[in-house]
Amino acid sequence: MLPDLRLPLLAAVLVALAPAARAAGDKVGPEACKACHPSAYERWRVSPHARALEVLPAERRDDPRCLSCHAPDREDGLAGVSCETCHGPGRAYAADYVMRDRELARAVGLADPGPKTCLACHTDSTPSLLRFDPKRKLPLIDHWSPHWTPAPGDAAAPAGPRAPARPAPAPARRPGGR
Numbered sequence: 211m212l213p214d215l216r217l218p219l220l221a222a223v224l225v226a227l228a229p230a231a232r233a234a235g236d237k238v239g240p241e242a243c244k245a246c247h248p249s250a251y252e253r254w255r256v257s258p259h260a261r262a263l264e265v266l267p268a269e270r271r272d273d274p275r276c277l278s279c280h281a282p283d284r285e286d287g288l289a290g291v292s293c294e295t296c297h298g299p300g301r302a303y304a305a306d307y308v309m310r311d312r313e314l315a316r317a318v319g320l321a322d323p324g325p326k327t328c329l330a331c332h333t334d335s336t337p338s339l340l341r342f343d344p345k346r347k348l349p350l351i352d353h354w355s356p357h358w359t360p361a362p363g364d365a366a367a368p369a370g371p372r373a374p375a376r377p378a379p380a381p382a383r384r385p386g387g388r
């Protein structure tokens with residue numbers, strides 16, 4: 211539908227957003243993603259990536275040699291290895307109409323994380339006994355497979371068709387509040 215509108219729209223959005231996407235402060239933070247991806251957020255929140263800054267000894271939490279892997283987006287106010295560390299800075303793509311358009315979202319910064327993304331930090335120099343094997347490690351951070359149940363209002367509800375109107379996120383349902 212409306213294929214004729216897509217290119218001009220894409221062009222307009224690119225013109226409007228490209229400079230912003232390159233500037234610092236182009237990240238919205240995990241709480242913003244949580245509004246539409248509550249299940250992915252919960253999975254991430256209990257993962258080692260969410261606490262990668264906290265595991266550093268206090269005197270190392272400002273050490274750039276450690277932050278490059280343990281909190282690469284700290285300058286933007288993000289702790290640990292956050293959503294946008296892997297998925298790309300979200301200010302331009304985290305709008306509902308952009309997110310629903312796979313091409314547009316990618317054109318304005320949504321990255322497709324995969325094994326290469328992992329290996330940028332999981333190098334041979336990291337304190338791990340075995341060489342990092344993405345095939346074995348990806349399932350340990352799974353927040354995308356259909357075998358887990360998305361919360362109501364989750365944009366990633368696996369079985370549904372691509373673009374039904376999403377009900378407003380249901381804040382009341384958070385276990386443990388907030």
Ligand code: HEC
Nearest residue numbers: 242243245246293297300304305306309310312365366372
């Ligand atoms: C306003 C709601 C909203 C916000 C905020 C939002 N998303 Fe989305 N996201 C969506 C919707 C809707 C989809 C499309 C889901 C579908 O069609 O299955 C989506 C899809 C995605 C996808 C899959 C894209 C694809 O084409 O494969 C990823 C990855 C994603 N979002 C990551 C993020 C991240 C990271 C953030 C925060 C920086 C974020 N989203 C913020 C609504 C949102």
Ligand code: HEC
Nearest residue numbers: 265266267270275276278279280330331332333336337338
């Ligand atoms: C090249 C990326 C990289 C750099 C740079 C880095 N780390 Fe790490 N660090 C990792 C990874 C990846 C792990 C997880 C390894 C594993 O468990 O297999 C880790 C794990 C750790 C752990 C163990 C955490 C736990 O849960 O037990 C500590 C502590 C730590 N790093 C401290 C540091 C300190 C201090 C520095 C700076 C001097 C530093 N790291 C620099 C990638 C890095």
Ligand code: HEC
Nearest residue numbers: 240243247250251254259291292293296323324353354366
């Ligand atoms: C360590 C990197 C990493 C972090 C951190 C991370 N993700 Fe992901 N994410 C991935 C990978 C890898 C995939 C799977 C991509 C694929 O193969 O489909 C994925 C998939 C997704 C998808 C599903 C896309 C689809 O196909 O439906 C969503 C939504 C998503 N992530 C949102 C988030 C949100 C929200 C956060 C933060 C709360 C987050 N991610 C943090 C790496 C990451």
Ligand code: HEC
Nearest residue numbers: 258259261262265279280291324327328331347348350351
């Ligand atoms: C920006 C750097 C960075 C990226 C990119 C990254 N990680 Fe990590 N990862 C870390 C750090 C730092 C730790 C240690 C955190 C801690 O101990 O709390 C870690 C810990 C882990 C752990 C727990 C320790 C272990 O090895 O079992 C898993 C699993 C993991 N990462 C998987 C992944 C996967 C899969 C990807 C790619 C999709 C990825 N990571 C991308 C920095 C990163």
